[in-house]
Every structure is written in structure tokens, then in C-alpha cells.
Amino acid sequence: AIGISLVLGLIYLIILAMQFPKLPLRAKLIIGFIFLTVVPLVILGVVANNATRSILVDQIKANILETSQAINADFQVFVNAQRSAAGQLARMPEVVAYMSLPQQKRAGSEQEHLVYDNFAEIAKEDMIFIKSYALVDLNGVNVLDTILSNRGTSYATEEFFTSVISAQKTYVSGLILTAATGDRDIYFATPVFSESDNLIGVLLIRYNASIIQSLFDQYNREHQAPAAATEYSYLVDDVNFFVIGHSVRADLLYKSYLEETDPRASALIERGAIKPESLDSALLGQPELISHLSSVESEPVAFRAPSRENDGEPAEVAAVRVPNTTWIIVTGQPVSTISTLTQSQTEDTVRTSIIITVFATLLALLVSSLFTNPLLQLTRVAENISAGDFTQRANIRSRDEIGVLANAFNNMSSQIQELVAGLERRVQERTSELAHTTELSEKRAQQLQTISEVARYVSTEKDLQTLLPLITRVVSERFGFYHVGIFLLDETGRYAVLRAANSSGGQEMLARQHRLEVGQTGIVGNVTSTGTPRVALDTGADAVYFNNPNLPDTRSEMALPLTARGVIIGALDVQSTAQNAFTEADVAILSLLADQVAIAIDNARLIDEAQNALAESQAIFSEYIAESWQKKTSAGILGYHQTLSGGRVITDLASAEPKEPANGHKTLEIPIRVRDQVIGKLDIKPVSNDTEWSEDDLSVVQAIAERLGLALDNARLFEETSTRASRERLVTEITTRIRGTNNPQEMIKTAVEELQRALGASRVEIVPQKISPSPDQ
Numbered sequence: 138a139i140g141i142s143l144v145l146g147l148i149y150l151i152i153l154a155m156q157f158p159k160l161p162l163r164a165k166l167i168i169g170f171i172f173l174t175v176v177p178l179v180i181l182g183v184v185a186n187n188a189t190r191s192i193l194v195d196q197i198k199a200n201i202l203e204t205s206q207a208i209n210a211d212f213q214v215f216v217n218a219q220r221s222a223a224g225q226l227a228r229m230p231e232v233v234a235y236m237s238l239p240q241q242k243r244a245g246s247e248q249e250h251l252v253y254d255n256f257a258e259i260a261k262e263d264m265i266f267i268k269s270y271a272l273v274d275l276n277g278v279n280v281l282d283t284i285l286s287n288r289g290t291s292y293a294t295e296e297f298f299t300s301v302i303s304a305q306k307t308y309v310s311g312l313i314l315t316a317a318t319g320d321r322d323i324y325f326a327t328p329v330f331s332e333s334d335n336l337i338g339v340l341l342i343r344y345n346a347s348i349i350q351s352l353f354d355q356y357n358r359e360h361q362a363p364a365a366a367t368e369y370s371y372l373v374d375d376v377n378f379f380v381i382g383h384s385v386r387a388d389l390l391y392k393s394y395l396e397e398t399d400p401r402a403s404a405l406i407e408r409g410a411i412k413p414e415s416l417d418s419a420l421l422g423q424p425e426l427i428s429h430l431s432s433v434e435s436e437p438v439a440f441r442a443p444s445r446e447n448d449g450e451p452a453e454v455a456a457v458r459v460p461n462t463t464w465i466i467v468t469g470q471p472v473s474t475i476s477t478l479t480q481s482q483t484e485d486t487v488r489t490s491i492i493i494t495v496f497a498t499l500l501a502l503l504v505s506s507l508f509t510n511p512l513l514q515l516t517r518v519a520e521n522i523s524a525g526d527f528t529q530r531a532n533i534r535s536r537d538e539i540g541v542l543a544n545a546f547n548n549m550s551s552q553i554q555e556l557v558a559g560l561e562r563r564v565q566e567r568t569s570e571l572a573h574t575t576e577l578s579e580k581r582a583q584q585l586q587t588i589s590e591v592a593r594y595v596s597t598e599k600d601l602q603t604l605l606p607l608i609t610r611v612v613s614e615r616f617g618f619y620h621v622g623i624f625l626l627d628e629t630g631r632y633a634v635l636r637a638a639n640s641s642g643g644q645e646m647l648a649r650q651h652r653l654e655v656g657q658t659g660i661v662g663n664v665t666s667t668g669t670p671r672v673a674l675d676t677g678a679d680a681v682y683f684n685n686p687n688l689p690d691t692r693s694e695m696a697l698p699l700t701a702r703g704v705i706i707g708a709l710d711v712q713s714t715a716q717n718a719f720t721e722a723d724v725a726i727l728s729l730l731a732d733q734v735a736i737a738i739d740n741a742r743l744i745d746e747a748q749n750a751l752a753e754s755q756a757i758f759s760e761y762i763a764e765s766w767q768k769k770t771s772a773g774i775l776g777y778h779q780t781l782s783g784g785r786v787i788t789d790l791a792s793a794e795p796k797e798p799a800n801g802h803k804t805l806e807i808p809i810r811v812r813d814q815v816i817g818k819l820d821i822k823p824v825s826n827d828t829e830w831s832e833d834d835l836s837v838v839q840a841i842a843e844r845l846g847l848a849l850d851n852a853r854l855f856e857e858t859s860t861r862a863s864r865e866r867l868v869t870e871i872t873t874r875i876r877g878t879n880n881p882q883e884m885i886k887t888a889v890e891e892l893q894r895a896l897g898a899s900r901v902e903i904v905p906q907k908i909s910p911s912p913d914q
Contacts, residue, residue, distance in 0.1 A: 167501040174497035178490040182483070189482045190475065194453075197470050201368060202437055202455040205468040208370055209457045211356055216462055219342070220307045223327040226270070227340040231255060235281070236272060236329050236338040243280055256283050266348040268322065271341040272329070273298060280338075292341075296376065297326040301339050309462040311374025312346055312381050312391065314410040321346040321391055323381070349382035350390060357384055369446045370468040372459075377401055377410075378427055381464070386446050394423040394430075421445055426454075433458050433465050447471045515543055522550050588730050590615075601741045605637035608734055612711070613639040619714045620688050622646075623734065624653070624661050625699075625707035631655055633665045633708060642687035651687075659685075664696040664708045670724055671696050674717045693718040697731040701739035709734060759814050766816045766853070776817065781824070805830055807842045811850045819845070867895055 157165065226232065235248040243249055256270035260283050271282040277293025292298040297310040310324040323346050329338040349372055371383040378394040395402045397420055405411045411419045429440045437457045444452035452469040459466060514532065521529040530547050590611060609621040620640040624633040632652040638644060653659050656666030664671050672695045685691070691712045699707040709731045713719070776787040809817040819842050823830075871891040875884050885903055893901045 167498065171494060171498055171501060175490070175494055178493060182486040182490060185486055186479065186483050190479045193475050193478050193482075197453055197475060198439060198455070201453060201468040201470050202439065202457075204368060204370060205437065205455045205457040205466050207360070208353075208356055208372075208468070209459055209466045212352065212372070212459045212462075212464065212466065215352060216309060216459060216464075219325050219344075220309075220327070220461065223307060223325045223340060223342055226256075226259070226342075227327045227329045229255065232272065232329060232340065233331060233337075236274070237331050240274065240280075249281060252281060253283070256281075266345045266351070268343040268345055269341075271343065273339040273341055275302070275336070275338060279341075295324075297324040297341070298339060301326045301328050302336070305336055307461070309464070311376040311463045312379035314379075314391065314405070316409055316412045316415075323349070346381055346391070350387070353382040353384050367447075367474045368468065368470050370466065373430065373465050373467060374463045375430065375433070375458075375465055376463055377405060378430065380421075389421070389445060392419055392421050394421050394427050396420065396422045396424055399424075429454070430456055430465055430467070435460075441472070444469055444471060447473070518543075518550075522553075528554060588726065588733065601636070601738060604737060604741065605734075606639070608737075609637045609639040609643075612730065616711075618711050619690060620710075620712040622710040622712075623699075623707065624665065624710060625738065626655065626665060626705070627652070633661050636707075640688065642685070642689075645687050646685075660694055660696040661708045661710050664698050665705055668698045668700060668705050670698065670728065672719050672724065674719065688712060690714045692716045695719045695724065695727065697724075697728055699731055699735035699738065701735045706735060706738060758812065762811055762814045762816070762850070766811075766814075805835075805838060807838050809842050809846045809849070811846045816846060816849065871895065 231251045235252045269284045279290040300308040305328050307327045313322045323344045325342040327340045331337045369385045372381045380389045426442045433456045439455045443449045451472045454469040457466045518529045613621045622638040625636045635651040653662045660671045694712045697709045805821040807819045808815045889901045
């Protein structure tokens with residue numbers, strides 16, 4: 138960026154030098170003065186920037202080393218405390234006595250119970266981070282553990298066991314993962330010596346690895362860093378280079394800096410520490426960092442390496458080993474921080490240079506203005522007047538030739554300004570009148586277009602549940618009203634019930650079935666009672682207005698009656714957030730809209746009534762057909778069966794041909810319908826197994842089934858008519874014979890005989906009944 142700036146500056150200077158002879162006198166004075174000021178400032182800024190950068194690099198290295206050593210001191214205190222506690226436990230007489238027992242006498246012994254109880258009691262003191270206490274014999278077998286399921290586990294190949302056996306001193310492990318259980322552990326392993334100082338076992342204290350992160354969190358709380366700080370610290374082990382604690386990036390915890398090709402990564406998979414499918418996410422792949430960390434011994438090491446904390450950006454790093462452990466404290470600072478600080482210093486220098494340059498420019502302007510200001514002022518005034526700004530005046534008080542010329546310019550500008558101002562005033566008046574007329578015309582056109590659109594909806598949509606919300610939404614959007622609602626009178630005509638609304642408050646009222654008493658409550662109640670439009674230009678001053686908590690922003694309201702065939706069926710309610718929002722023209726326009734809505738509602742109700750009547754008629758007719766055919770079926774003949782050898786009538790289900798196995802026959806079943814009522818079916822079986830039913834076959838059979846249904850229903854109707862005629866004729870004949878005599882006994886005898894013969898009954902009796910007198914007789 139600096140190189141580009143220098144090149145551009147050089148090009149600018151060359152161009153400026155070429156144009157310098159053509160510049161005005163004032164510009165030449167200013168440029169010369171600025172040049173003599175800026176060049177020394179640039180040289181001084183470059184020297185200061187280089188010196189600052191060198192100092193900042195040394196300071197950052199010292200800071201990160203100091204941070205690493207401070208964190209190392211905290212962890213050293215922690216490690217020493219845990220080593221001391223482990224050593225005291227290993228020297229407990231109960232532990233020494235138990236581990237001194239022969240192997241076959243340990244299980245169930247009194248010493249075992251005593252040691253277990255002591256360990257369990259100690260474990261209660263830190264149940265968050267200490268998972269268990271265990272004793273391991275010289276063969277690496279867990280012989281006693283506060284977690285009973287761990288007993289018998291072999292640690293013979295674990296480094297924390299082999300290191301204690303070989304060195305006979307306390308060993309602090311790195312991170313030990315168990316992928317199957319998700320455990321993340323750290324072991325403090327301490328040798329157990331007999332009374333004769335012979336190694337007889339190993340005491341294991343198993344910690345939750347999160348204790349390391351808790352120490353980092355505690356350090357962060359005690360050493361609160363500034364919000365803009367970019368320094369970071371973390372702890373790794375030098376075995377598998379797992380991140381066990383981190384000051385800023387918790388997402389890197391328990392991940393290793395190993396590469397996938399590293400043999401140690403394969404060993405982790407074989408041990409079950411990492412699942413093969415999660416290898417990519419568990420390994421961070423920082424070979425350069427591992428190379429530097431592997432060289433860390435007792436002395437701090439400083440180096441530069443890529444940083445995962447800053448997406449691979451190089452960082453200045455300081456690493457310190459925690460004594461008597463496999464842990465390494467690493468502190469880093471992105472290299473970009475140095476550039477940022479240097480840039481900040483450079484910006485300060487540039488700002489200072491700019492301030493100096495500005496003062497130099499102001500001084501140059503002041504000096505040059507003494508010579509050129511009168512000429513420049515007169516030139517500006519002339520340019521502004523030629524551009525149309527006749528308010529400009531030349532403020533030159535000199536009495537020389539330039540002063541005379543300035544006065545002439547001022548007089549000319551005043552005369553032209555008066556002339557133009559009069560013309561502009563007349564044009565503005567005409568434009569304002571035209572704009573007002575145009576606005577009114579556009580508003581009326583839009584309102585009429587809305588009414589036309591609503592009329593189109595009315596003609597195409599007959600469902601009130603869809604039509605009414607659509608009308609409220611369109612009217613609200615096109616007219617810009619806060620709330621539009623449609624009220625319809627209930628069946629009693631006592632209440633006006635809200636049926637559709639566009640606003641959120643209206644939706645809440647719909648949900649609770651909002652209604653207003655006709656003639657009693659609100660403007661809507663008044664309109665549905667009187668049938669006259671009502672407008673409240675100021676709802677706060679209108680006595681009839683109903684203050685609705687769901688519509689708190691209403692300032693004016695208008696309600697129009699919905700009248701169909703001379704009957705009030707509801708009201709159109711329109712509300713606005715502005716006072717005096719409605720004019721007489723709005724009332725006229727929205728009255729047309731209300732008439733359209735009323736017609737739509739009435740038409741929809743008539744259509745709904747007609748459809749209900751038609752559906753009821755169709756249901757009764759279908760029931761009649763089903764009942765008639767049910768009686769016909771129970772009367773005798775159930776169907777007809779026809780084959781190549783002949784046909785026969787089916788009078789009961791038992792006489793019907795039994796179902797035969799398919800044997801490849803493709804039976805065609807076509808329902809026989811009468812007015813959408815199934816009264817039977819037509820079963821057709823082909824003669825040959827190879828027969829395929831075509832579309833033409835299906836069409837022919839379906840056409841025959843339709844005509845068969847009509848013919849059967851016509852026959853049924855004819856039969857019912859004939860039966861009814863025979864019954865009426867028989868009744869007429871019996872009645873005629875009864876009326877042939879005036880003797881009551883003969884009438885009774887004739888009636889009995891005719892009924893016995895007509896009904897085929899073996900016995901007919903007429904039993905007289907004694908009429909009891911009424912209570913008042």
C-alpha cells in the first residue's frame with residue numbers, strides 16, 4: 138500500500154509540475170507553501186514508523202513470555218499441591234499395609250475395607266474434578282478402586298504406570314481419551330513404598346481433564362484482559378499434543394496438533410482414544426508447531442508459527458514447560474497485532490502531518506488571499522449570476538476600478554432577481570393548483586377502480602368466508618384505512634356481529650366473536666338501527682363512538698349501512714388513525730362500495746339457501762330410491778344368471794351361482810346405478826382365459842349398465858304404480874259394497890267378509906269398544 142501511494146504521489150507531482158505554469162497565481166502560492174511543509178513530514182514519518190515497529194515486536198515478545206511464565210507459575214502451584222497430596226496418600230499406613238499383603242489375601246481383607254473407606258471419604262471433598270482413587274500392583278493390575286467397575290483393569294502398558302515403575306517418582310500424565318465412553322482424564326501416578334522402602338505398587342488419582350480449563354478460567358478472571366486484546370494461551374501435553382486448556386478457544390479443547398500421517402495418530406485410533414470417523418475433526422495438523430514444542434525443555438522457547446486461533450495466521454509464540462509434568466504452556470500473539478499497532482502509530486503520525494499541513498494550507502490561503510481575494514470574489518459572483526443565482530453580491534469595499542465593476546454587477550443582479558422572482562411566484566401558484574386538482578382526480582380514480590375491483594370479486598366469488606376478508610383487505614390497502622370491518626346482523630336482528638376485518642385488532646375481535654347491540658353500542662350499532670351513514674371525524678368528541686381497546690389508534694370512524702332489498706343486513710365499518718379523515722366524497726364513494734357488498738352478501742345467502750334445499754331434496758330422493766330397492770330385493774327376485782347353456786332367476790342367495798376360482802378368468806364387475814345410487818352390479822366372465830377387456834368393451838358394458846339401471850327403475854315405478862292402483866281399486870270395491878246397505882250389522886258383516894277375502898286371513902274380528910264418559914258428564 139505504501140509503495141502504491143508513493144507511485145501515485147510521484148505521478149501526481151509530475152502532472153502538477155507540467156500544469157504548474159498554467160495555474161492561477163493563488164494556486165501557485167499555496168502549492169509551493171504546502172510542498173515545503175509536507176516533504177519533511179513524510180521523511181520524519183517513515184523513520185518513526187520503522188523505529189516504532191521494532192520496539193513493538195520486542196515488547197510483544199516480552200509480554201507473551203511474561204504471560205506464559207505467569208500461567209506456568211499458577212499451574213506449578215497446582216501440580217505441586219496435587220503431587221504433595223498424592224504422596225501423603227501413598228504414605229498412609231493403611232495403604233502401605235494393604236499393598237504389603239500377598240495378592241491372595243488382599244480381596245475382602247480388613248485393610249481393603251479400611252483403605253476403600255478412606256479413599257471414598259477423601260473423594261467426596263472434590264467430586265467435580267476427581268473421578269477416582271486407585272491402587273495398582275507391580276503387574277499393572279487395578280486391585281482397589283473407588284469405582285468398583287474399574288477393579289481388575291490392567292494399566293501395564295500405560296505410560297503413567299511404566300514411568301512410575303521405572304523412575305519411582307510421581308508422574309503427571311497428558312490427556313487420555315476414551316472415545317467409547319467420552320472420558321477425558323489426567324492421571325497423577327505416585328509410587329507406594331513398603332516400610333523397607335521397596336516399591337510395592339502405584340497410587341493413581343484420576344482427574345477430569347476439565348480441571349485444566351477451570352484453572353484457565355480462574356486465571357482469566359484474576360487477570361482480566363482488555364476487550365480488544367488478541368493474546369491467547371493454552372496448555373498441551375508433549376506426548377500426543379492434545380489441547381487440554383485454552384484461554385479463548387474452547388472449540389479447540391481435546392484436539393491434537395498431530396497430522397493424520399503421524400504414527401502417533403494411528404496409535405491413538407488403536408487405543409480407542411479417537412474414532413476413525415472423527416479423525417478429521419480431532420486432529421488440527423500443525424507439524425511446524427509440534428516441531429517447536431518438541432524442543433521445549435526447562436528453558437522457555439520463543440518462535441513464530443501458524444496459529445489455528447487466527448485461522449492459520451502467523452503468530453509470535455512463547456512456550457514454557459510446567460516442571461515435573463508433560464505439560465507445556467503456550468502463549469501467542471498474532472503478527473497482525475504488530476501491524477495493527479504500527480498502523481495505529483502511522484495513523485497518528487499521518488493525522489499529525491495532516492494537521493500541520495492544514496495549518497500550513499490555511500496560512501498559505503491567508504497570505505495568498507491578500508493578493509487574489511478581490512479578483513476571485515468578483516469572478517465567483519459573475520459565475521453564480523451566469524448560473525442563475527441572482528442573490529449573489531460582490532462584497533468589495535475598495536474604491537478602485539474593481540470596486541466600480543463590483544457595484545455595477547450588484548445593480549444588474551438586483552434587477553434580474555426581481556424580474557425572475559415575480560415569474561417564479563406566478564408559476565408556483567399555477568403549479569400548486571394543478572397538483573391539487575391532479576391529486577384529487579387520482580384519488581377518485583383509485584377509489585372507483587377499487588369499487589370496480591370489489592365488484593369483480595363479488596361477481597366471481599360466492600363464498601362469504603373468502604369474499605368478506607378479501608373486501609376488507611382490498612379496501613384497507615387501496616384507501617389507506619387503519620381498520621376495515623364488515624358486521625352482519627344475527628338471526629334475531631338484535632346484535633351486529635363482526636364477520637371480517639383486516640387489522641390485527643380486528644382479528645382478535647373475530648377470535649372472540651365481537652358483536653355490538655343494534656341501536657345501543659357504538660357507531661355501528663347506531664347505523665344498523667337507523668340505516669343512515671354515520672361519520673365520527675373526532676372519536677374522542679363523538680358521544681356515540683365506542684372506545685375499542687383492540688383498536689387504540691382510531692381517531693376517526695365511518696359506518697355505512699349494508700341494505701339488501703330494503704332490509705338492513707349489517708354495516709361497513711371504516712376507521713382511520715387521522716382526525717377528519719373522511720369527506721363527503723368518501724361517504725359517497727364508500728356508499729357505492731357498501732351497496733356492492735350488501736348485494737354480494739344477499740346473493741351469497743340466496744345461493745347458499747338454494748344449494749341447501751337442493752342437497753336436502755337430493756338426499757331425500759336418494760333415501761327413497763334406496764328404501765324402494767331394499768323392499769324390492771326382499772320381495773323375491775334378487776337377480777338373473779345367464780350362461781351359454783341358458784339362464785335362470787336368482788330368488789335367494791343360496792340359489793346364486795357359487796364363486797368359482799379365478800383360474801385366470803378376468804371377471805368384469807360394473808355397478809348398476811340409478812341417480813348415483815348403486816342398486817346392483819353386473820358380473821361378466823369371459824369364456825376364454827386369454828380374453829383381455831378393452832376400453833371399448835368397458836364403455837359398452839358401462840353404457841348397458843346405465844340403461845339397465847334406468848329400465849329397472851322404470852319397471853319398479855310401473856310395478857309400484859300398478860300395485861297402488863290395485864289397492865285403491867280393492868278399497869273402492871269394498872267401500873261400495875259396504876255402502877250398499879244401511880243396516881249396520883250388514884255393513885259389519887260385509888266389511889269382515891271382504892277383508893278376509895282380500896287379505897286371505899283365516900279370521901277377522903271387529904271388537905266394539907265402550908266409550909267412557911268424560912269427567913264433566
